[in-house]
Amino acid sequence: MTDIERLTSELRLSDDPLFERLRELLSARGVDPSRAWLIEMFPDDAVFEFGILITSDRRVFQFGYGYLNREVGDGELEEWVDSTVGWHLTPYYKVIEDGLYYLSDPS
Secondary structure (H helix, E strand, O other), rough: OHHHHHHHHHHHHHOOOHHHHHHHHHOOOOOOOOOEEEEEEEHHHHHHEEEEEEEOOOOOEEEEEEEEOOOOHHOOEEEEEEEOHHHHOOOHHHHHHHHHHHOOOOO
């Protein structure tokens, strides 16, 4: 299983409070977590997660999930950047390119 497959599975199915909350927040922004691909996510601070996801209609979003002075399951999207145009100019272009492959692959 690749990192993209693992992260996407966690986004869609995990009962971890972080992923449960992330599904709520994404849905509120019009993103269907059951069809999006979480292609990158890692701690960028003790109480902040950096992530990149691709939606089923090939939009690319960079996000920051923060939970300073809160439980991890009570966090908020503190950053939300639409990188659909110009993603190839970001430091994450390779992982985004890999993520777009999953949307193109019918299996």
